[in-house]
Amino acid sequence: MNEKMNSKILRTLPREKAFYFFTSIGNYTGESATSLKEFTDKINEVNVKSLEFHFYRGDFEKWIAEVLEDKELAEQIGTLRKMSPIGEKLKNGLHRILIGRYSRLRSTF
Amino acid sequence: MKFKNNTVALDATDLRILEALQENARQTYTAIGKSLGIAHSTVYDRIKRMERHGIIKEYTAVIDAERAGAKNIIAIMTIFTDPKESDKVAEKLCEAPQILEVYTSLSEELLIIAKVVAENQESLHEFIASSVAPLPGVLRIRTSMITKKFKETRFSIANNPKQLTFIKEKSNK
Known part of the structure; x- marks a missing residue:
């Protein structure tokens, strides 16, 4: 993967393209992320109920693949879903994948 | 008059x-x-x-949407806002065809209460996530879906007998 593509994935998005964390249909937590870095940080901060809600709807993969345009990371999250993690296991699993991916992308600069 | x-x-x-x-x-x-x-x-x-x-x-x-075959869902959104942005958020909500009614209320925090209609739960979520949550000044949102309607009336002069009596007395003077 080249530097140009990596920097695209790491860019900061406009507010309307941010990821908005909900705990259920229509219940917005007030937390949002406009970049992969912010998304990675927020995974540790938001209520685990919100993570479970989005994870099992496929919202994380969708946003990462379609908005951040990181297909590889989206696939890694899809693989995690096959293991059906919940609660802290889900939080830790997501964070581990995201921090790993973020570090690899950053290391190319 | x-x-x-x-x-x-x-x-x-x-x-x-x-x-x-x-x-x-x-x-x-x-x-x-x-x-x-x-x-x-x-x-x-x-x-x-x-x-x-x-x-x-x-x-x-006045149309009975249910009888007309509409299978929509109705929800009440409570939107907690930054007081400085509240009017702008309310005005923006008014522009959306999915929003039926918009009110502001001051309890402990400044709130916007809005009635919203959607085809189904998924389209309701999509609308709130893509059109309401991103509005500047929106702090958080609570949404309650209406499951059963017990009463719905519009404001009527007859609903406000006190006002009626007051003006009647006034007009008799």
Whole structure:
């Protein structure tokens, strides 16, 4: 993967393209992320109920693949879903994948 | 009908005409006049004056959406906002066709309460996530889906008998 593509994935998005964390249909937590870095940080901060809600709807993969345009990371999250993690296991699993991916992308600069 | 501080004071006859129209806006001036014991020309004059002054805003049809086959869901959104942005958020919500009603309320925090209609839960979520949460000044949102309706009435002069009595007394002086 080249530097140009990596920097695209790491860019900061406009507010309307941010990821908005909900705990259920229509219940917005007030937390949002406009970049992969912010998304990675927020995974540790938001209520685990919100993570479970989005994870099992496929919202994380969708946003990462379609908005951040990181297909590889989206696939890694899809693989995690096959293991059906919940609660802290889900939080830790997501964070581990995201921090790993973020570090690899950053290391190319 | 009198004017005071930019508001229009209605007398007892005006209120009775409004009440009759709210019951059935399609009845004729003659029918209203007959039921109230006044001339149809009086009914006509007063209705025209109330239309001119914006007291009667419009004549509309009340549709039973369920009977008409609509399978929509209705939800009430409570939107917690930054007080500085609240009016802008409310105005923006008013532009969306999915939003049926918008109100602001000041309890412990400044809130916007809005009634929203959607085809299904997924489209409701999609609308809130893509059009409401991103509005600057929105702090968080609570949404309750309506499952059963027990009562729904529109504001009517007859719902406010205190006001009616007050103006009746005033008009008798």
